[in-house]
Amino acid sequence: MIYIALVTIGLCLLVTAWIQRKPKQSYLQEFSRTVFVDNMTSNDQAVDLRSLTDRTFAERMVLRWHNLQKQIGRLAVIKVSLFIFVVAFIALEINQSFFRGNPIFVVVILEVFALIWGYLWLQQREIKMFEETFPDALNMLASAVSAGESIMHAIMYVGRSLDGDVGNEFKVMGERLQLGETPDEVFRKSCERFPYPSFQFFVITLRANMHRGGQLKEVISRLTRLMFDARAVEKKKFALTAEARISAKIVASIPFLFLLFMQYMSPDNYEYVMFHPDGRPILYYMLTSEAIGMLIIWMLMRRVR
Secondary structure, eight states, rough: HHHHHHHHHHHHHHHHHHHHHOOOOOHHHHHHHHOGGGGGGTTSSSSSSSHHHHHHHHHHHHHHHHHHHHHHOOHHHHHHHHHHHHHHHHHHHHIIIIIOHHHHHHHHHHHHHHHHHHHHHHHHHHHHHHHHHHHHHHHHHHHHHHHOOOHHHHHHHHHHOOHHHHHHHHHHHHHHHHTTOOOOHHHHHHHHHHHHHHHHHHOOOOOHHHOOOOOOHHHHHHHHHHHHHHHHHHHHHHHHHHHHHHHHHHHHOOOHHHHHHHHOOHHHHHHHHHOOTTTTTHHHOOOHHHHHHHHHHHHHHHHHO
16 A cells, blocks of 8 residues: 555656646747748758757667766766665665565665656756856857957867866867868757757857858857856745755655654554554555645745746
């Protein structure tokens, strides 16, 4: 019964998250349907934006695996294998102390949750790093363009001056352009490494400037200012909600800490709550109420603007 209750609560959370998710704005698809006035006779665009977004399912999976390996770093396979082994050991200990059920079932469930959590944590870490570094790269690029440098040399300058993954990607972009690769191919590969709307908009700006010309410095300066403003708003939001988030984490951890404390201080009561048929409703009530409370708090936090 406890497994059925946990699975039911997890499915409820997933369904609620899917219902409450924000619709993604497909800027690239909307822009790809634009017809330029000065080129309506040929019905052609200056930039083929579909090359940045259209990929098959297998290509997206391979791309995510390559990006995951870069996020993990050196010896990615060994690190992942070690992580799986540690999670399996912890799952066996948890099963022995709390559930006392089928160890294979418990290990598989916890492995799936641990791998999903690890993947999401790596993605959030990379997005945070990108959002902190990319505005600086745009600022340096705008300064180089203002000084009279070409786009290729400005990109190379950013790659030499900026550290981190964003700086390395700009360095690779400059080297590929210097070796003679087409800008479309270079930018497509970069969008595979950073598939974020802000980076794709930056690529659109560069490609349109190369094809049609324009005030690149002004556009990049506006994009830089918008990204700095967005980062400031995000930090302000986290500062305003810090107390509520910490309180929610403390409240959510208290019942489980109490169970852990009761396991050693009052083993008879722990056995009654965890494994006796008459005590199981108390455990189910605790898990259900915790899930509902955290779901309400999560929904309230998502509405913060």
